[in-house]
Amino acid sequence: MGVDERLRRSIERIAVDKQRGAAALVREAAVAVAEWLQRLPPGYSALKEAICDVSRQLVAAQPTMAPFVQLANQLLWAAELAPPGNELHAIREALEAFSRRMESQLDRIFEAIADRLSGCHRVFTYSYSSVVLAVMARLAHRTAVEVLCTEGRPVREGVLLASELARLGIPVRLGVDAAAWQLVAESDVVLIGADAVTPTHLYNKQGTTLLVLAARHLNRPAYCLCGTEKLVPKGYSLPPEASKDPREVLEHPIPGVQVVNFYFEATPLELVSGLATDQGFFRPEEVSRLAAFSELHPALAPSGLVSLDDASV
Numbered sequence: 001m002g003v004d005e006r007l008r009r010s011i012e013r014i015a016v017d018k019q020r021g022a023a024a025l026v027r028e029a030a031v032a033v034a035e036w037l038q039r040l041p042p043g044y045s046a047l048k049e050a051i052c053d054v055s056r057q058l059v060a061a062q063p064t065m066a067p068f069v070q071l072a073n074q075l076l077w078a079a080e081l082a083p084p085g086n087e088l089h090a091i092r093e094a095l096e097a098f099s100r101r102m103e104s105q106l107d108r109i110f111e112a113i114a115d116r117l118s119g120c121h122r123v124f125t126y127s128y129s130s131v132v133l134a135v136m137a138r139l140a141h142r143t144a145v146e147v148l149c150t151e152g153r154p155v156r157e158g159v160l161l162a163s164e165l166a167r168l169g170i171p172v173r174l175g176v177d178a179a180a181w182q183l184v185a186e187s188d189v190v191l192i193g194a195d196a197v198t199p200t201h202l203y204n205k206q207g208t209t210l211l212v213l214a215a216r217h218l219n220r221p222a223y224c225l226c227g228t229e230k231l232v233p234k235g236y237s238l239p240p241e242a243s244k245d246p247r248e249v250l251e252h253p254i255p256g257v258q259v260v261n262f263y264f265e266a267t268p269l270e271l272v273s274g275l276a277t278d279q280g281f282f283r284p285e286e287v288s289r290l291a292a293f294s295e296l297h298p299a300l301a302p303s304g305l306v307s308l309d310d311a312s313v
Contacts, residue, residue, distance in 0.1 A: 003053055007036040015061035018263070019157040022195040023102065023227060024130040026067035029058055030099045033075070037092060047087050051079045052299050059300060063239050064203060064264055066196035067229040069300065073236075074098055076297035098229070105227040105278035106134040113191075113223060113276035114139075120188040124148045124220075126180070127205035128157035129193025131225045136191075137168050146171045148183040152205065154248035154261060177207065181214050190215045190222040196238055197230045197275070199288035201266040203238060209267045221273040228277050228290060235296035 003011075010032035014025050033054060040047070055072035062068045074094045082090035109131060117123075117139055125132050125147060139145050147165050149172065152158030162174045175183055184190060190211065196203035202224055215222040232238065246259035269275075269284035279290060 003050065003057060004036065004039065006039070007032055007054070008057075011057050011061050018155045019128060019160050021127075021129045021131070021193055022062065022065035022067045022230065023193075025062060025065065026071055026229065027099070027102055029061070029068065030071060030095060030102070033058075033071075034092075034095055034099075037088070037095070040088070044088070047091070048079050051075055051087075051091060055297075055299065064195060064241060066203075066232045066238075067227075069233055069236050069296075070229045070231070070294070071095075071098055072300060073233050073294060073297050076299050080297065101278070102227065102229065105229075106131065107138075108278040109225055109227065109276050110135050110138045112278075112281045113225060114142075116221065116223065116274075116276075116281070117189060120145070122146050122148060122187045122189075124180075124184050124187035124190045124215075125161070126150060126158065126190075126192055126208065126211055127152045128161045129225065131227065132191050132193050133161060133164055135225055136165060136170060140168065140170050146173065148173045148175070148187050150175050150177045150180050150183065153177055154244075155263075180207070180211055184211065184214050184220060185218050187220060190220055192222065192224050192272075194224050194226045194230050195264065196232050197224075197226060197269075197287065198232050199269075201268055202226075202272070202275075203264055203266055206262055206265045209265060209271065212267060212271045216271065222271075224272050224275045226275065226277060228279055231290055231294075233294045233296040233300075235301060 014029055017025055055076050058068045058072045075091055078090040078094035079087045113135065121144055123136065123145060126149065136147060147170055149158050149162055159174065162172045165172050192204055192208060194202040194204050212222040241262050241264055244261040244263060246261055249259045249261050269287055272284060274284065275282045275287060282290065
């Protein structure tokens with residue numbers, strides 16, 4: 001049976017989603033895989049081969065988003081280490097454990113950052129992060145707070161975040177990306193998400209590095225909020241990003257003009273004030289101690305890819 005049409009369509013939808021963050025997308029992927037497992041016939045004999053195929057397709061859908069690598073890695077190790085005949089049970093348990101951690105981590109991330117947000121009533125954020133959204137919702141229950149953010153061109157996912165914050169009753173001021181300096185200067189703190197984290201870098205929306213440099217110059221703390229599913233397993237190299245559709249930047253081509261349209265960049269961890277995770281708060285130099293930098297399953301070992309830690313910034 002392998003990957004059926006329903007699962008394939010789900011993965012394809014996730015692959016083309018340009019607005020939602022890694023945490024939101026991987027939750028959808030976990031649900032799709034759980035439903036696929038339920039559709040497998042009893043006693044399915046090619047489960048290991050199928051889970052290998054599914055895992056590779058998950059990673060290929062969003063190869064620069066670490067949660068997809070983590071999910072695939074955990075499913076593969078569950079199948080590999082299970083006693084013969086118990087592979088399906090082990091895979092389901094691993095998937096359920098992953099989903100439970102994703103759902104329960106938000107309270108722990110908020111607990112890790114809450115004290116550092118005391119007295120902060122104007123928060124600047126950038127791009128779209130479901131973790132930042134959840135933290136802001138919890139903070140708004142404790143104190144009056146206003147969010148400052150920018151569009152997030154070219155796909156304007158910052159507008160999506162602004163609309164979801166407004167629906168929660170949180171006041172938002174939305175500016176163009178070029179206004180980031182001014183908005184950071186008016187804020188008390190900067191909060192960003194991440195699609196991937198290594199011991200030395202975080203991988204996030206283009207413009208993040210300039211943003212945290214602005215925060216540092218203006219003496220504003222800049223914190224990254226992320227679950228430990230964002231940690232890149234040891235041995236996995238994030239692939240170089242291909243430039244996206246130039247029409248997102250320039251609708252009508254101009255002769256002699258080449259459009260550069262990358263969504264993500266590597267930001268040195270040393271530029272942020274710290275990471276708030278479901279395992280607690282960590283200074284940049286402490287991130288390598290996080291236990292979630294798991295070993296990569298051989299089925300996911302990439303070849304010829306550029307490691308994020310070797311990326312030029």
